[in-house]
Amino acid sequence: MSLITLIASGTLSGLASVLLRLAALRAATPSAGGEWMPFLFRAGAMGSYGVGFVLYALALRKANLGVAYPLMVAVSILVVLAFTALHEQVLRPTQIVGAAVIFIGVWLVTRQV
Template sequence: MSVVILIASGTLGGLASVLLRLAALKAATGLPNEWMPLLLRAAALCSYGVGFLLYALALRKANLGIAYPLMVAVSIFVVLTFTALHEHALKPTQLVGAVLILGGVWLVTR
């Protein structure tokens, strides 16, 4: 069960980073809708907060040496997925780095 909570925590952490990126892009456009960046930043803070609480809950039963790498790997996956789908194609070095990180997490959790 703690693995599911860690995956949720990592997903929310990655989502918060994506929301902050979207807020920065909306603020940079200078459109008259000034509430959107603020709402996106508030959603990012909520996402970070809930993710932190889930992480703290998961640490009750999970080993820190497994919990942290798993949570970070999920966050990286979320951010790279957003980047690939909405911003630009990933560079080969980014793909190799992601595979190495995921492989490292797999090795650490065994």
Template sequence: MNWLIVIASGIFGGIASVLLRIAALKGIALGESSVLPWLMRGAAVAAYGAGFILYALALRRTTLGIAYPTMVAVSMIVVLSFTALHENLLRPVQAAGAFVILIGVWMLTRYAS
């Protein structure tokens, strides 16, 4: 159950980052007077808030050494997935760096109690 809360927190954080990216692109394309970028920014703030609340709940039952790296890794996977699928800008060096970070997270959480 704790893992699900931490993973959900990371997903919300990643979604918020993606929404901010889309809002920035739409703001450029449609103009800042358009309502859509502002709605996306509001949704991003709500997603960050939901992620924060879930993270705070997870910290009640999980150690910081497990919760934080896991949350960040999940957020990173969400953002990199968006980048790879929609922007086609994920370079091999970026993929390798993400892999190294994920291995580091695995090493940090593997023996944490």
């Protein structure tokens, strides 16, 4: 159960970062009737961070901190990189290699000996 909770927490944390990015993009390009969109994106980000925090706190009841935090952050990074690849189309090879190194590190830290 804590694994699912950690994945959900990381997903919500990554989603919050994506929503903040969308708010910044929307604020930079004002459109007719769209002045509320940055506010809504920021409110959604705050809600995502809040729910993600609660889920993370619940997961820490049963999960080891040395396993929980790297896993949650790896999921967040995956969400942000997926958004970047799908919507901004600027995922560079160095970002892919860096993400692979992070995921290998998370695997090494979280694996059971």
